Amino acid sequence: MINYKKSYFYFVMETKLISSVQNPLVKKILQLKEKSRERKRSGIFVLEGRREIQLAQKGGYQIKTLLFCEEIISIDQIEKEFELANVELIAITKAVYEKLAHRGTTEGVIALVDSKSHTLDDISFSTSTPLVLVAEAPEKPGNIGALLRTADAAAVDAVLIANPKSDLYNPNIIRSSVGCVFTKQIAMGTTEQIIDFLKTNQIKIYCAALTASKNYVECDFTCATAMVMGTEATGLTEDWLQNSDQNIIIPMQGEIDSMNVSVSAAILIFEAKRQRGF
Structure with a gap:
């Protein structure tokens, strides 16, 4: 009919x-x-x-x-x-x-x-001090969606996903991001490719890690900044730690030493936004 x-x-x-x-x-x-x-x-x-x-x-x-x-x-x-x-x-x-x-x-x-290609070549910045969120090997669609919602809420300049475990158009990612998968620049690549991209663009690398770390509120995030998050189970790979400009930590007052990756990312990203006057 x-x-x-x-x-x-x-x-x-x-x-x-x-x-x-x-x-x-x-x-x-x-x-x-x-x-x-x-x-x-x-x-x-x-x-x-x-x-x-x-x-x-x-x-x-x-x-x-x-x-x-x-x-x-x-x-x-x-x-x-x-x-x-x-x-x-x-x-x-x-x-x-x-x-x-x-x-x-x-x-x-x-x-x-x-769909779109989501290569690093597609990323461009309209400012000399971009704020970038990087996630290495995120596995849970719900976490990826929550990271994308944080990126949208904070108006970050790009989201980079290193060694992705799922394609960006997984229905669970789209649903958990409530459409924020479409509102930000997003690129995928290997850890090595993304590190090279950040260094080429003179973006400082701040790795969320427990070792050799500095309290995040003591860091200056007003420069071109990449907040790099690892998995909750294993953290970041050695490649990131070796190329980090500064490891950062969110002090804990309870019995555990980590939080959900999307919660941690939100805390760090909005501290950067606070320092930038937003």
């Missing part, structure tokens, strides 16, 4: 309807959600939710296909809230939507989106 509806953008859109969960596109979307290999092969990822899709479009991502459940969101709302030029628009039944949606609060919209 095909419906034809007049768009507020003064072109006629052909709106298809998918009513079967056995539709080939439905099966493709499920594969994209579940398999990192398929996302990498196709260069496409799945995105749910009105806010997340709007943030992706604001961040320069190209929406290829937008699927919407008319029982939840109307075509008029779709046309008002999203940029639809060069976007394939497909209506889906509630049964299909419930099959595809990861959560029930995504307001009836699911998008297929072109």
Whole structure:
């Protein structure tokens, strides 16, 4: 079944309807959600939710296909809230939507989106004193999402992920970041590549580490600064420690000697912002 509806953008859109969960596109979307290999092969990822899709479009991502459940969101709302030029628009039944949606609060919209390369060559700075958040080998999607939320809240200039264990478009990362995966410059590379990038750009390396460390409040973060976080289990690799300009520590008053990596990153990043007068 095909419906034809007049768009507020003064072109006629052909709106298809998918009513079967056995539709080939439905099966493709499920594969994209579940398999990192398929996302990498196709260069496409799945995105749910009105806010997340709007943030992706604001961040320069190209929406290829937008699927919407008319029982939840109307075509008029779709046309008002999203940029639809060069976007394939497909209506889906509630049964299909419930099959595809990861959560029930995504307001009836699911998008297929072109991924970006996220190389270090894509990173540029508009200031001589950038503030950069670096995470080495983060494993838990929830932690990665929380790091990205901190980066957005503090308006850091870039997030660099060394030796990534998961692709950035893992649905759990997107969901836990509440769309902040689209709001900051993000690049991935090896530890060696990122260290070279920071040194080339004359960015001081501050490693969160227990050994040879200085209390973080005693450090000057007003210069070009990279806050480098390791995993909660093993910390940073020796390459980072050997290239650190200064190891830093958050003093603990309890029985344990570490906090969740996203909490630690937030403390350090916002101390840097405080020193910079924000």
